[in-house]
Amino acid sequence: MTTTKSDALLPAQGIEAPRSGRIDPKYLRSGSSKSGSFEMAAWVFMRVSGAALVVLIFVHLAVNLLVGEGIHQIDFGFVAGKWANPVWQFWDLAMLWLAMLHGGNGMRTIINDYAEKDSTRMWLKSILYLSVIVIIVLGTMVIFTFEPCLLDNSGQLLESSPSFCQNV
Amino acid sequence: MTQTKGTLYKGREGMWSWVGHRITGVGIFFFLLVHVLDTSLVRVSPEAYDAVIGAYKNPIMIVGEIGLVGAIVFHAFNGLRIILVDFWSQGTRYHRQMLWTVMGLWVITMIGFTVRHLMLFFEGWGGF
Numbered sequence: 572m573t574t575t576k577s578d579a580l581l582p583a584q585g586i587e588a589p590r591s592g593r594i595d596p597k598y599l600r601s602g603s604s605k606s607g608s609f610e611m612a613a614w615v616f617m618r619v620s621g622a623a624l625v626v627l628i629f630v631h632l633a634v635n636l637l638v639g640e641g642i643h644q645i646d647f648g649f650v651a652g653k654w655a656n657p658v659w660q661f662w663d664l665a666m667l668w669l670a671m672l673h674g675g676n677g678m679r680t681i682i683n684d685y686a687e688k689d690s691t692r693m694w695l696k697s698i699l700y701l702s703v704i705v706i707i708v709l710g711t712m713v714i715f716t717f718e719p720c721l722l723d724n725s726g727q728l729l730e731s732s733p734s735f736c737q738n739v
Numbered sequence: 740m741t742q743t744k745g746t747l748y749k750g751r752e753g754m755w756s757w758v759g760h761r762i763t764g765v766g767i768f769f770f771l772l773v774h775v776l777d778t779s780l781v782r783v784s785p786e787a788y789d790a791v792i793g794a795y796k797n798p799i800m801i802v803g804e805i806g807l808v809g810a811i812v813f814h815a816f817n818g819l820r821i822i823l824v825d826f827w828s829q830g831t832r833y834h835r836q837m838l839w840t841v842m843g844l845w846v847i848t849m850i851g852f853t854v855r856h857l858m859l860f861f862e863g864w865g866g867f
């Protein structure tokens with residue numbers, strides 16, 4: 572190829588692009604098929620959730636591992652302290668939902684790529700969807716039904732209770 | 740342009756970053772399944788939670804945590820690179836430079852994280 576100016580490579584006006592009219596409509600992006608718009612939404616969701624997850628997860632890791640005593644500070648009282656604050660409740664809720672849906676959709680892509688038999692694909696995806704639902708429901712219930720100030724049989728506060736329980 | 744063997748994609752940066760992105764994504768997904776289960780032990784009892792979370796403070800798990808964070812940091816930075824390739828008008832032109840930037844930032848972040856994590860671990864460690 573001797574031409575370097577890209578203009579010189581453009582087709583002349585009035586001449587149709589190669590293959591126009593010869594592509595099966597199901598491969599065209601313009602027509603709106605139902606699965607096409609779902610896949611498009613999933614593609615956008617992967618990017619939007621990914622960008623949000625960078626912030627959510629990096630802060631999660633920094634607060635839990637890099638400040639204070641790091642990994643050694645994590646125990647029941649630490650979780651109780653965090654979830655006493657609605658900001659951290661919603662932080663974890665957003666992280667749970669976005670990460671599970673993002674990861675679940677990524678796993679769906681991978682199953683579609685590698686599982687060639689229809690029945691295998693169906694089984695793997697059923698297991699995937701079930702696990703995603705179970706984990707999201709469980710994680711959500713844990714955040715909102717959490718009880719920080721537990722009493723023992725004699726009605727005394729448990730030792731592991733965070734200090735704010737004394738004032739309740 | 741330098742002369743290249745084979746194709747533009749196969750065996751080159753584009754393919755390896757995709758392999759890395761896929762493997763780290765799967766790894767993080769399975770970690771998260773277990774992680775929500777271990778966190779849910781706060782609803783069983785404080786003792787159950789503390790016993791299981793205690794495993795995260797074992798030297799072997801400390802190494803595992805560095806690996807997990809390494810996977811997250813790569814997937815996160817490379818994910819941002821994918822987003823730039825898709826939406827930034829110059830994205831496809833600079834995809835290779837951006838991958839080297841991702842690797843450079845990954846090394847810096849991981850040196851910082853590993854040093855801090857190990858220091859905190861040894862400070863609070865009671866020995867075997």
Ligand code: HEM
Pocket residue numbers: 628631632635636645650653659663664666667668670709710711713714767771774775778779795804807811
């Ligand atoms: C070694 C690294 C990690 C440690 C030590 C850790 C620790 C914790 C702790 C102590 C909690 C309880 C609540 C809180 O602190 O906010 C928690 C909850 C949570 N973490 Fe992590 N985490 C780690 C990595 C991750 C990663 C990489 C993700 C995301 C992929 C993640 C996602 C979550 C979610 C979604 C919850 C809420 C769980 C629920 O709803 O029951 N964590 N984590």
Ligand code: HEM
Pocket residue numbers: 614617618620621622624625628670671673674675676677678680681757760761763764765767768771811814815816818819821822
């Ligand atoms: C930290 C922030 C994150 C960012 C910026 C990010 C970004 C991305 C992007 C841009 C894709 C490509 C989607 C596509 O090709 O259409 C992707 C795929 C994927 N992500 Fe993430 N992600 C993040 C966190 C996570 C987490 C926490 C998980 C697991 C729970 C995860 C699991 C996956 C999986 C399994 C794939 C599919 C890989 C493939 O098809 O090869 N990601 N991610």
